[in-house]
Amino acid sequence: xxxxxxxxxxxxxxxxxxxxxxxxxxxxxxxxxxxxxxxxxxxxxxxxxxxxxxxxxxxxxxxxxxxxxxxxxxxxxxxxxxxxxxxxxxxxxxxxxxxxxxxxxxxxxxxxxxxxxxxxxxxxxxxxxxxxxxxxxxxxxxxxxxxxxxxxxxxxxxxxxxxxxxxxxxxxxxxxxxxxxxxxxxxxxxxxxxxxxxxxxxxxxxxxxxxxxxxxxxxxxxxxxxxxxxxxxxxxxxxxxxxxxxxxxxxxxxxxxxxxxxxxxxxxxxxxxxxxxxxx
Numbered sequence: 001x002x003x004x005x006x007x008x009x010x011x012x013x014x015x016x017x018x019x020x021x022x023x024x025x026x027x028x029x030x031x032x033x034x035x036x037x038x039x040x041x042x043x044x045x046x047x048x049x050x051x052x053x054x055x056x057x058x059x060x061x062x063x064x065x066x067x068x069x070x071x072x073x074x075x076x077x078x079x080x081x082x083x084x085x086x087x088x089x090x091x092x093x094x095x096x097x098x099x100x101x102x103x104x105x106x107x108x109x110x111x112x113x114x115x116x117x118x119x120x121x122x123x124x125x126x127x128x129x130x131x132x133x134x135x136x137x138x139x140x141x142x143x144x145x146x147x148x149x150x151x152x153x154x155x156x157x158x159x160x161x162x163x164x165x166x167x168x169x170x171x172x173x174x175x176x177x178x179x180x181x182x183x184x185x186x187x188x189x190x191x192x193x194x195x196x197x198x199x200x201x202x203x204x205x206x207x208x209x210x211x212x213x214x215x216x217x218x219x220x221x222x223x224x225x226x227x228x229x230x231x232x233x234x235x236x237x238x239x240x241x242x243x244x245x246x247x248x249x250x251x252x253x254x255x256x257x258x259x260x261x262x263x264x265x266x267x268x269x270x271x272x273x274x275x276x277x278x279x280x
Contacts, residue, residue: 001247003278004029006060006230006257009266011039016047018267019055021274028278029056029088031255036066036100042075049083057086060230060255061163061182063094065107065115069139072119073126077152085153089123090182090228091116092163114138117174120160127152161228166207176214180226180253183207201249204229208250230255239279254279 005022007015007030019030030048032041045057057079062072072089080087093112094100106112118136125132125141129151134141152158161180165171168186175181185199204227212222229251233239243254256278261269 001243001251001280002028002056002253003243003280004031004056004253004255005270005274006031006033006255007044007270008033008257008259008261009263010044010270012044012047014267015044016051018270018274019048020051021271023052023055025274025277026280027055027274029058029253029255031058031060031090034059034062036063037102042079045087046079046082049079049086053084055086056088057083058088058090058161060257061090061092061161063100064091064119065112066094066100067119069119069122070126070141073123074149076123076158077127077129077149080152080154080158081150083153087152087154088159088161088180090161090163090180091120092182111138113170120162120178123160124157127157128155159224159226161226164207166203167210172207172210173214176211176218176220179224180228181207181211182228182230199229201245204246204249204251226252228253228255230257232256232258232260233279235273235276235279243279 005027007018015032022030032044034041041059048057064072076087076089093109093116096106115138118139122134122139122141125134129148131143131145132141133143159179161182162175162178163182163184164175165184165186183199183204184197185203187198191198208227215222227250229246233242233256246254256273
């Protein structure tokens with residue numbers, strides 16, 4: 001089990017300071033949230049990379065259908081090279097919430113899913129920094145041999161974690177093609193209206209078993225494949241037991257993330273939680 005920390009609020013300077021604390025306190029990864037309009041996490045993570053040597057670096061998460069894949073490829077590859085190959089890209093469809101549609105209308109889940117799949121295909125080509133052609137429904141690329149950038153340090157690609165809705169087969173098949181699962185769970189039939197993402201250990205274990213079979217059917221094993229759980233713990237033995245239960249269900253990463261922290265206290269509280277160390 002590896003342990004990451006998600007910074008719920010703060011700029012590049014604050015991220016760099018907190019990441020130093022994270023690395024000194026035994027955490028394995030540091031992540032920043034990505035908005036449509038707001039603090040640029042790639043600038044923040046570059047500041048983190050400059051102050052650290054070991055932490056995995058990533059967004060939590062990039063709403064890829066709202067982004068131009070060639071821009072994401074440029075940002076992530078530049079950071080991967082600068083950090084010595086420490087980037088993980090986390091992606092999802094993007095929530096159908098008003099905050100994502102300040103500047104444009106929602107094209108709908110189907111279109112966002114198509115854009116996500118095409119963007120991921122494009123990223124694998126773009127990170128190699130070799131001439132290629134691509135023709136999709138939403139994106140295209142003409143072959144060029146001019147001004148090619150350096151490839152990403154990690155090859156054949158930067159690891160990609162994908163949000164997957166369990167037990168939705170189409171969503172989970174997308175996850176199985178990549179490098180990690182960010183679990184999202186359908187509510188049970190008797191759940192109150194509007195309730196989402198109530199994770200259970202049984203649900204996670206079932207999803208991991210399904211992914212193992214799906215990847216095996218496509219000639220892939222689970223070596224290097226991550227299952228990423230996110231939550232909030234208080235330091236102590238109870239936190240370790242909480243995380244242990246998720247590890248036994250198949251999780252390989254625990255991301256400490258408290259999205260409810262008030263902005264005025266977030267940096268001090270994050271520093272305190274980081275200094276206490278991960279819930280091993």
